[in-house]
Amino acid sequence: MPTTLYEKILNAHVVEDMGEDLLLYIDRHLIHEVTTPQAFAGLNEKNRKVRRPDLTFGTMDHSISTRSLALDACGPQNELQLNTLATNCAQHGIQLYPVGHKNQGIVHVIGPQQGLIHPGMTVVCGDSHTATHGAFGALAFGIGTSQVEHVLATQTLKQSRAKSMLIKVNGKLPLGVTAKDIILAIIGKIGHAGATGHVIEYAGDAISALSMEERMTVCNMSIEAGAKAGLIAPDQKTIDYIKGREYAPAEEHWDQAVSYWQSLYSDDNAQFDTVVELAAQDIEPQVTWGTNPGQVVGINQHVPQPTSFADLVSKESARKALTYMGLEAGQAITDISISHVFIGSCTNSRIEDLRAAAKVAALGKVAKGVTAIVVPGSVQVKQQAEDEKLDIIFKESGFEWRLPGCSMCLGMNDDILQPGERCASTSNRNFEGRQGRGARTHLVSPEMAVAAAIMGKFTDVRSMGER
Amino acid sequence: MTGINVVKGTVTPLDQANIDTDQIIPKQFLTGVTRSGYGINLFHDWRYLDGNKNTPDAKFPLNMPQYSGSKILLTRENFGCGSSREHAPWALADFGFDCIIATSFADIFYGNSINNQLLVVTLPNNELDQLFAKVEKDPTVVVTVELSSQTVVCENLTFTFDIASHHKNNLLKGLDAIGQTLELDPQITAFEKQRHSWL
Numbered sequence: 001m002p003t004t005l006y007e008k009i010l011n012a013h014v015v016e017d018m019g020e021d022l023l024l025y026i027d028r029h030l031i032h033e034v035t036t037p038q039a040f041a042g043l044n045e046k047n048r049k050v051r052r053p054d055l056t057f058g059t060m061d062h063s064i065s066t067r068s069l070a071l072d073a074c075g076p077q078n079e080l081q082l083n084t085l086a087t088n089c090a091q092h093g094i095q096l097y098p099v100g101h102k103n104q105g106i107v108h109v110i111g112p113q114q115g116l117i118h119p120g121m122t123v124v125c126g127d128s129h130t131a132t133h134g135a136f137g138a139l140a141f142g143i144g145t146s147q148v149e150h151v152l153a154t155q156t157l158k159q160s161r162a163k164s165m166l167i168k169v170n171g172k173l174p175l176g177v178t179a180k181d182i183i184l185a186i187i188g189k190i191g192h193a194g195a196t197g198h199v200i201e202y203a204g205d206a207i208s209a210l211s212m213e214e215r216m217t218v219c220n221m222s223i224e225a226g227a228k229a230g231l232i233a234p235d236q237k238t239i240d241y242i243k244g245r246e247y248a249p250a251e252e253h254w255d256q257a258v259s260y261w262q263s264l265y266s267d268d269n270a271q272f273d274t275v276v277e278l279a280a281q282d283i284e285p286q287v288t289w290g291t292n293p294g295q296v297v298g299i300n301q302h303v304p305q306p307t308s309f310a311d312l313v314s315k316e317s318a319r320k321a322l323t324y325m326g327l328e329a330g331q332a333i334t335d336i337s338i339s340h341v342f343i344g345s346c347t348n349s350r351i352e353d354l355r356a357a358a359k360v361a362a363l364g365k366v367a368k369g370v371t372a373i374v375v376p377g378s379v380q381v382k383q384q385a386e387d388e389k390l391d392i393i394f395k396e397s398g399f400e401w402r403l404p405g406c407s408m409c410l411g412m413n414d415d416i417l418q419p420g421e422r423c424a425s426t427s428n429r430n431f432e433g434r435q436g437r438g439a440r441t442h443l444v445s446p447e448m449a450v451a452a453a454i455m456g457k458f459t460d461v462r463s464m465g466e467r
Numbered sequence: 468m469t470g471i472n473v474v475k476g477t478v479t480p481l482d483q484a485n486i487d488t489d490q491i492i493p494k495q496f497l498t499g500v501t502r503s504g505y506g507i508n509l510f511h512d513w514r515y516l517d518g519n520k521n522t523p524d525a526k527f528p529l530n531m532p533q534y535s536g537s538k539i540l541l542t543r544e545n546f547g548c549g550s551s552r553e554h555a556p557w558a559l560a561d562f563g564f565d566c567i568i569a570t571s572f573a574d575i576f577y578g579n580s581i582n583n584q585l586l587v588v589t590l591p592n593n594e595l596d597q598l599f600a601k602v603e604k605d606p607t608v609v610v611t612v613e614l615s616s617q618t619v620v621c622e623n624l625t626f627t628f629d630i631a632s633h634h635k636n637n638l639l640k641g642l643d644a645i646g647q648t649l650e651l652d653p654q655i656t657a658f659e660k661q662r663h664s665w666l
Binding site: 015016018019020021023025027034035037038041042046048051062063075077078080081084118121126127128142143144145146147149150153154155156158160192193196197223226228249250253254256257260292313316317320410411412429431432433434437 | 483484485487489490493494495497498499500501502512518543544545548549550551552553556571573574575578579582583631632633644645648649651654655658659662663664665666
C-alpha cells in the first residue's frame with residue numbers, strides 16, 4: 001500500500017501497538033531549562049533513571065540574557081532554573097551546552113548544527129517549535145513536561161496516529177520573497193488552527209528549491225497552523241548538510257544511512273487527509289497585522305475590515321486584534337510605524353538569515369527612534385557572522401549585536417518590550433503580550449525587518465535597492 | 468495520582484476563541500522549578516490591569532465574585548494553542564478548575580491536560596451557546612460533568628461528548644503513565660537492539 005513519509009517514519013518507531021495509541025521509540029530528545037525541572041524532579045522522587053542519556057542533549061536558551069554571560073543576569077529565579085538544568089544534566093550524565101560553551105544556542109538551532117538530526121528520526125523537545133527539525137524529514141514535535149519525564153525515563157512516548165496534510169507550494173518564488181513569507185502565507189491561507197490534529201508534509205518546486213536553513217524556517221512555524229509536526233522529504237541538500245557534522249553517522253555507516261534516507265518519501269499514490277496548494281509566484285512579503293500568525297497580509301495590502309471575514313469567530317477575533325494592535329481597518333500596511341526591530345529566534349537566527357538581513361542593513365541606517373537588535377541563534381552562528389564581518393555591517397547600520405538566546409521572541413529574559421511599543425519581529429508568535437505586556441508584534445522575514453528598521457515603518461524590501 | 472470521574476460545580480464563562488497558552492500563563496511566570504503555585508498568575512495580563520496585581524480588572528470573569536470558587540471553565544475554539552508549556556494546565560488546576568469545556572483544544576494542551584488529570588471536554592458551539600446562556604442568566608447554576616457516561620448535565624440540558632477511550636481510561640484511573648510503560652521494558656530493549664547502526 002502506498003504510504004506517506006509520516007507513516008513510514010511512524011511505522012519504523014512502533015515499540016508496541018496499543019490500539020488507539022502507539023508506543024513510539026524516540027531517537028533524539030532535546031532539552032532546555034524551562035520545561036524540564038519538574039520532569040527531573042519527578043524522576044528523582046521515584047528514583048528513576050534517564051534511560052538513554054546518550055540520546056539526550058541540553059542547552060540553555062530561553063531564560064538567559066543576550067547582554068551578559070552571567071546566569072543571574074535576568075534575576076535569581078532564572079539563575080535557579082539554569083542551575084537546576086546544569087545539576088540535572090550532570091547528575092544523569094546528559095551532554096549540556098551551557099552558556100559560554102562553544103556549542104550553546106537556541107535548542108532548534110544547535111540540534112541541526114551539531115548534526116544531531118537525521119532523516120527518519122523521531123525527535124522531541126519540551127518546546128512547540130520542535131517541528132523545525134522536520135526540515136530533515138524527521139518526525140519532530142513539541143511535548144509537555146510530563147511527556148519529557150516519560151521520554152527521559154523510557155525513551156518512548158505514547159502517541160495517536162495523526163491525520164496527514166500535504167501542502168504543495170508550486171512554481172518559483174519571486175525575488176525578495178523568503179521562506180518566512182511562504183510559511184506565513186500558508187498559515188494565512190489555512191488559518192491559525194487549520195492543521196490541528198495533522199502532520200503536514202511540505203512539497204512542491206518552491207519547497208525543493210529552499211536551502212536546509214530555509215526549510216527549517218518553514219517547518220518551524222507548523223505549530224502556528226496548529227499542526228503536530230511539519231515534514232519535508234530529504235534530498236541531496238539534506239545529505240550534504242549533515243555530512244561532516246559532529247553527530248553525523250560515522251564514516252563506516254554513512255553509505256548505509258544515506259541509502260535509508262533516500263527511501264524516505266511519500267509514495268506516488270499515498271493518500272493524504274487534506275491537500276492544500278499554493279502558487280509561489282502569488283506570494284509577496286508578508287506582515288502580520290493581528291494577534292495570531294494567521295492574521296497576515298502582503299506588504300502592499302491593507303489591514304482588513306473585521307466584517308470581511310466569513311465566520312463570526314474570525315470577525316470577533318479581528319476586531320479584538322485591531323484594538324490590541326492599535327490599528328485601523330483599511331490602513332495601508334506601509335503606513336504602520338514601528339519602534340523596535342528584533343532579528344532572531346528559532347525561526348530566523350541562522351547564518352543565512354543574518355546574511356540576508358545584513359545585505360539590507362548595508363543599504364542604510366536604523367531610523368531615528370527605532371531600537372533594533374540582532375540575536376544570533378548560536379555561538380557558532382555568531383562566530384561565523386563575525387568571521388564574515390556581518391556584525392560590523394549591523395553595528396554600522398545602528399543595530400545592537402547580541403549574544404545567542406531566545407531573547408525577545410518570548411521575553412523570558414531582559415529583552416522585553418513596554419506597553420504600546422511596536423516591533424517588526426522575525427520570530428514566530430504575535431500573541432498578545434508575547435514580547436511584553438501590551439507590546440505589539442508584527443511577524444516578518446529578516447529582510448523585511450531590516451527594511452522596517454531603516455524606514456521606521458513597514459516597507460516592501462524589494463523597493464529598497466531603488467532608493 | 469487518583470482518578471477523576473465527576474466534576475460538579477458552578478462555571479466561569481470565558482466566551483472567546485483561540486485563547487493561547489501565553490494568555491493562560493504569561494512567560495514571566497515560567498521560571499519556576501516546581502509544578503505548584505501558578506494559579507495566582509493564571510490569565511495574568513487579562514486579570515490585572517496594571518500588570519502587578521494591584522488592580523484586578525472587575526470586568527474579567529475570573530475576578531467576578533459570582534464566579535468565585537467555580538470548578539469548570541467554559542470557553543470556545545482552539546483553547547490552549549501556541550506554546551507547549553505544561554504550566555498552562557498546572558495554572559488552571561492550581562486556580563481551582565477541574566474541567567475545561569470548549570469547542571476544541573490545541574493538540575499539545577489537550578495531551579498536557581490529560582496528563583494532569585484536568586478533564587477536557589469538547590462540545591459543539593450550539594450546545595456551548597446554551598450553556599453560556601444558562602450561566603449568564605444565573606451564575607449559581609450547577610453543571611455536572613461525568614466522564615464515565617460522557618455527559619454534561621445542566622438543569623434540563625444533557626449533552627454527550629466524545630473522548631478517546633485511552634484518554635478516558637487514563638483520567639478515570641489516574642494511572643502512572645511512566646510506570647505502565649516501564650512494564651514494557653522487554654519490548655523497549657528488543658526495539659533498541661534492532662535500531663540502525665548509525666543512531
